[in-house]
Amino acid sequence: MHLAYPAVLAALLFCTGLYGVLARRNAILVLMSVELMLNAVNLNLVAFDVWLRDALHSGQALTLFTIAIAAAEIGIGLAIVLAVHRNRGSSDVDRLRDTAETDAAESLPGDEDDTTGTEDQATAPAGKAKKAEATA
Amino acid sequence: MTTTTLAVLVPLLPFLGAATGLLLGRTAPGYVRPLAILPTLAAAVIAVVVAARQGGGPAIDASTRLTPTGSVPIDLALHLDGFAVLVAVLVGLVATCVQIYSTAYLRHDPRYPSYAALVSLFTSAMLLVVYSGDVMVLLVGWEVMGICSYFLVGHYWETPEARAASLKAFLVTKLGDVPFLIGLFALAADTGTFRITGILGAVANGGLDHPTLIALLLLAGVAGKSAQFPLHTWLPDAMAGPTPVSALIHAATMVAAGIYFVARLLPVFAESGAALVVLAVMAAVTMIGSGLAALAQDDIKRVLAYSTIGQLGYMSGALAVGDRGAAVFHLLSHGAFKAVLFLAAGVVIHAAGTNSLTAMSRMGGLARRIPDAYWTMTVALLALAAIPPFAGFFSKEAILVAAEHTALGERHVAPAAAGWTVLVAGLLAAVLTAAYATRLWLLAFRGRGAEAPDHGRQPAAMTTVLWVLAIPTIGFGLTVGVITDWFDGHSLTPSVTTAVLSTGVGLVGGLVTYGAWHHTMALAARTPAGAVVAHPEAEPALIEAEAMTHHTAGYGDAPGTPDPADPGRLLLGPLHRHAATGFHLDALYATLFVRPVQAAASLVRFLDREVVDTYVRGSGTGARWLGTAVRRAQTGNVQTYLSALLAGSLVLAIAAVVFANVNAGS
Amino acid sequence: MTLAAAAAHPGFLSPTGIEIAFVLVGVATIGAALITVTTKQLVHAALWLVVALGGLAVEYLLLTAEFIAWVQVLIYVGSVVVLLLFGLMLTKAPIGRSPDADSENRWAALGVAVAAAAALVWVVVDAFRTTWIDLDGPAHGSTETTGAFLFRQWVLPFEALSVLLLAALVGAIVLSRKRSKEQS
Secondary structure, X not given: OEXXXXXXXXXXXXXXXXXXXXXXXXXXXXXXXXXXXXXXXXXXXXXXXXXXXXXXXXXXXXXXXHHHHHHHHHHHHHHHHHHHHHHHOOOEHHHOOOOOOOOOOOOOHHHHHHHHOOOOOOHHHHHHHHHHHHHO | XXXXXXXXXXXXXXXXXHHHHHHHOOOOHHXXXXXXXXXXXXXXXXXXXXXXXXXXXXXXXXXXXXXXXXXXXXXXXXXXXXXXXXXXXXXXXXHHHHHHHHHHHXXXXXXXXXXXXXXXXXXXXXXXXXXXXXXXXXXXHXXXXXXXXXXXXXXXXXXXXXXXHHHHHHHHHHHHHHHHHHHHHHXXXXXXOOEHHHHHHHHXXXXXXXXXXXXXXXXXXXXXXXXXXXXXXXXXXXXXXXXXXXXXXXHHXXXXXXXXXXXXXXXXXXXXXXXXHHHHHHHHHHHHHHHHHHHHOOEHHHHHHXXXXXXXXXXXXXXXXXXXXXXXXXXXXXXHHHHHHHHHHHHHHHHHOOOXXXXXXXXXXXXXXXXXXXXXXXXXXXXXXOOOOOHHHHHHHHHHHHHHHHHOOOOOOOOHHHHHHHHHHHXXXXXXXXXXXXXXXXXXXXXXXXEOOOOOOOOHHHHHHHHHHHHHHHHHHHHHHOHHHHOOOOOOOOOHHHHHHHHHHHHHHHHHHXXXXXXXXXXXXXXXXXXXXXXXXXXXXXXXXXXXXXHHHHHOOHHHOOOOOOHHHHHHOOHHHHHHOOOOHHHHHHHHHHHHHHHHHHXXXXXXXXXXXXXXXXXXXXXXXXXXXXXXXXXXXXXXXXXXXXXXXXXXXXXXXXXXXXXXXX | OHHHHHHHOOOOOOHHHHHHHHHHHHHHHHHHHHHHHHOOEHHHHHHHHHHHHHHHHHHHHHOOOHHHHHHHHHHHHHHHHHHHHHHHHHOOOOOOEOOOOEOOOHHHHHHXXXXXXXXXXXXXXXXXXXXXXXXXXXXXXXXXXXXXHHHHOOHHHHHHXXXXXXXXXXXXXXXXXXXXXXXX
16 A cells, blocks of 8 residues: 555644634634544554554554553543633633733724623723733 | 152142041031141141252252153152242141131031142142142142042032032143143153253253244133233132132132233243233233223122233233232242132121122121231232232232333343233223222221111131231331342342332322212212121021122112212213123133024034934834833633644744755755 | 454455455545534534544454454443533533634634645655555454553553542542632
8 A cells, every 4th residue: 555645634634623723712622623633643653653564562562652642631621621621611722812912002903802792891901900010 | 857848748748638537527527627727737837948958049940750651751740949848838827727717717518628628739739739840749739639628618508609610620720731731742842851840951951943833822721820811700700719718829829820820921922022912911911801891890809800800811911021920929929818718808898798898898897806807808908909019019010020021121031022011901900900999998888877787706716817807918028138139149129110100190099989989979878778698697608608699689680789979989980881701701611602503502412312312212112112012912711822832843844854854955 | 343354364355455445445434534623513524523433443353453443442432422512512512513613723723734735745745655564463452462462561651550540530620619718
C-alpha cells in the first residue's frame, strides 16, 4: 500500500481539527477538534510503525500512550470547561477575554460582546477594574 | 621657623579655615565663628612677622617645582619683596576686620557658615596672589578670587539684583581674563619662564620681543579685575553683595590685585611706551568719569563703588608713569580708608534703614545715633579727599609727584604724554573726589527732618573694627619716611608744588559742594522723601537686603530720583542725568553685546524647540502609534492568538521546505 | 480478527483492494470530521465525531494494527465521546441549530487550515510518493504482539502512564467539585 494514503489522510484530518480549534466557539467543540488532531497523529504513528517494521513497535506503543493521555486530557479539559461555565455562565472561548488590551478611552470593536453580553455583565466590570489596577 | 615657612603659612591658614568651615558648617555651627576669625587673624599676625623679617631688604625667593611641563615649567614659588609683604599685611588686616565685622553683621544669617568660609577662601587666594612668585600660580589665586567674588556678590540670591550683579561681575572679569591668559602665555613664550624673577631678568636683558602686545593683553585682564574703564561696569552693581564683602573684595583687596600685578611686572609694561600711554589714558578716563558718576549716585554704596574705581584709576595712573612705589603706597592707604568707609556705610545703612542718600538727607540726628561710624567715616572721607595729614594725602601726593616729574621730563621711565595726562586728570579728579566726599558726608550726616530711628548701640564687633582700621587711615601717611625701605628705597615724600595744588583744588571742590548744599538744602523740606525698611529691628544684613530691594521701588532709578535738594544735581547740571547712569555704558554694552547674544540664544532656542524637538516628538508619536496598532491586536481572544501563531509557524515551515528544496536543487 | 487473518493471507484481498478500502473509508472519515467541525448543531457534532473516530479505527485495522483499533473504539467512541456529550449537557448546550456555533475567527481559521493542508499534503506527497508499505507477513498489531512489546519493552512508561491517569483523575475531581463555601 502506498504510504502516501495514510499520510495524506492524517494531514487532512489534522488540518480539519486545526480549523475546528480555530473556528469553533464552544469550548467543548474545541476539545472535539483537538481529539481529531490527536487522532491524525495516531494514524501517522501507526502507519509509519507498520512501514518501518520496528522491532520495538515504538509507533504503536506511543499511539496507545497518546490515547491514554488524550483520555486524561479530555477529562481535565472538561472539568476546566465546567468550572469556567459555572463561574462565567458561558463556555464560549471568544468571550473569555480578560487579557484584552482595553481601557476606558479606547474600546475595541471586538470588545462589544464583552460589555453587551447579558450573562457575564456581572463579571465584566470586575475584569475591567482589575485591568485598571494593573495599568495604574 | 624661617621666613619662607612663615610665608607659606600665610595663605595656607585661611585656606584650611575655609575648608574646615565648609566641612563643619552644618554639623558644628558653634565652631564656625572661631574657624572664620582665628585662621585669618593668625595669617595677619604672621604676615606682619614676615613683613618685619623681610624688612625691606632684598627679595626672598623660594620655589619648588610643581609641574614639569616639558616646555615652560610651573613652580610653586614665593617672591617676597617689600610690596608683597606690605600688601599681605593689608590683606590680612582688612580680612580679619571684615570677618569680625561679619559675625555681627550677618549674625542671624542661615548661610553665614558658607559665607565665612568663602571669605576665608577669598583671603587665602588673595594672599596667594600677593606672595606668588610664579604667574601661573598667581593666576590660580586670581581666578579663585573671581569665583569667590561671584558667590559672595550673589549672597542675597533671592533678590534679582544680586543674581544679575554676580553674573555680571563674573562675566565681565572673565572677559578680561581671557586676553590676560593669552598674554601670560605670550609672556612665557618670549621669556621662557613663568617665574617672576625670571621674567624680570629676561626683560632686563632685552629678551622681550613683543612688549606692546603682551602689555596690552595683560592690561585687559587688569582692567577687568581692577575695574578700569571700559570694564569697570561690574563694580557698582557688585554692591548688591553684603557690605563686608564690598569692603573686603571691592575696595581693599581683589580690585587691587590688578594694580598689584602690574606693579610686580612693571618692567614688562615699561618696555612699551604705547602700553603706558594706553594705561594713562585708561586711568584718566576712569578717574574723571567715575568722579562725575560718584557725584550723581543716590545709593551710598554706589558712591563708594565709583570712588573705588576712581582711586584705582589713580593707582593705574601711577603705574602709567612708571612709579610702582606710589601705586602700591596708594593701594595700601586706599585699602585702609576704603574699608573704613564701606564698613561704616554698613553701620549707616543699618541705622538709617535705607541706602538712599536722599532719604538720609531727610533724616536728622543720624550722626548722634552712630557716633563711631560718624567719626571714622569723617576721617576716612578726609583721607579720601586727600586732606593732610591723613593717609590719602600722602599716597596721592606720591602719585602726583611722580606724574609731575614724568611730565616735566625729570623721570624717563614713561613718556611725557603719559605724565601730563595723569597729572591733569589727577588734579581734576581731586576736585571731584573732594566734591563727592563732601556731598556724601553732608547728605548722610547733616540731614534735617524726622529723627533717625533708634536701634540702640551698634554691636561692638562692628564699631571696634572701624576704629582699628581708622588708625592706619590717620597714621599710615605719616610713616612715609620710615617705610621707604619697603618701596625700593624710593622716596615718597610730597613736594610743595603738588601738595599745595592738590590740597587747594580739593578744598575748592569741598567748599563749592558745601555752598551748593547750603543753597539746595532749603528745597529739601519741600520734597519729602523717606522710606524705612519693614524690619528695623532685624540684623544689619537683612536690613541691607531689604533696603536694596526697596530702593528702586521707592526712589526709581538714579536719574529719575526727583530730589532738587541734591547738591550733585546742581553742580553737574545737564551732566547729572548721564553721570547717574554711569554714562550709559551699561546701555551701550547691552546694545552691543547683550542683545546679539540674546538674539542668538533665542535662535538656538527656536532651533531646539521647533526643529530638534520635532524629531524627538515625532519619534515619540511614532512609537505611540505603533503601540496603538500593536495593542489593537491584543483582543484577548485566544483563537486569534493561536491563528496568528500557527500562520506564522506555517510560513516558517514553508520557507524552510522551499529553501531546502532550492538548496538541494542547486 | 478476520481482517487481520485476511491480511496475513495474500490474495484474499488484493493490495489494490486494501488501498481502495482505505481510500473509501478515509473519504468517509474526512467527511465526518468536516461535518464535526462545521455543523451548527452541537450534539450532532459529537455524533459525527463518533463516525470519524470509528472510520479511523477501520483504518487502523486496514493497517493491521488490530489492538489499537479496538482500543480506539473502546476509549474514543466508548468513553471520550460520551464524556463530551456529558460536557455538552452539563454546560447547557443548546439542542438544535445554534447560529453562533462558529466564532468570528472562522475565515482566518479557514485560511490557516487550508494553507496548512496544502503545505502538508504537498510535502507528504512529495516525500512518500514512491514509498510502499509491505502489509504481508504476520500482523504487527495483534493483541498478542501488542501485549508482548508493551509488557516487555514498554512496561516502565506504561506504569508511569497509570500514575498520570491517576493524577488526571484526581485533578478532574478537584476541578469539577462544587465549592459550597465560596458559592454561599
